[in-house]
Amino acid sequence: MDALVTALGETVNLAALRGPAGHEEAVYIHQAEGRGLVRLFAQLGAAAPLHCSGVGKVLLAALPPQEARARLARAELSAYTPRTLTTLEALGTELARVAAQGYAVDDEERELGVRCLAAPVRGAAGTVVAALSVSAPSARLIPADLPRVAAQVQASAARVSARLGWSGEG
Structure with missing residues (x-):
């Protein structure tokens, strides 16, 4: 995570799934602070x-589509900004895109002015056990940079996964 902060200069978070059915959340379990004067912070x-x-979205996209949809159907899909996806149809489409491309983007959906890109971290069996993300002001993490940043976050997530015993298969 520190290497990713060095490469990007932005805050990097690690989060895992927590909570009972219908009330699951992504909980932040580790953070490496960005180097910028303006930086994002999530309390552990x-x-x-x-x-x-x-x-x-990374944690949901790792589930079978019917299970992800069932969890979303039980959850409160509050709109935090005008960009928040709040329908099962829109979220289903988004999760399919996340699963296909191997990363998720929060494009000012939780807070205006903040963009986040996350990739899955896998355990030894290949199942997604956490998500690694980089968060930055949207003025610094612009859409044109997302493919480059996605490649770096995915590579870092793969290194963390390898440390957890994932062989890269499955």
Whole structure:
């Protein structure tokens, strides 16, 4: 995570799924602070809603589609900004995109002016056990940079996964 902060200069978070069915959240379990004067901060142990955070979307996209949809159907899909996805149809489409591309973007969905990109971290069996993300002011993490940043976050998530025993298969 520190290497990713060095490469990007932005805050990097690690989050995992927590909570009972219908009330699951992504909880921040580790953070490496960005180097910029203006930086984002998530308190360790704080939770993020699954439907409008990069880490949450990664964790949901790792589930079978019917299970993700069932969890979303039981959850409160609050609109935090005008950009928040709040329908099962829109979220289903988004989760399919996340699963296909291997990363998620929170494009000012939880807070205006903040963009986040997250990738899955896998355990030894290949299942997604956490999500690694980079968060930055949207003026610094612009859409044109997302493919480059996604490649860096995915590579870092793969290194963390390898440390957890994932072989890269499955």
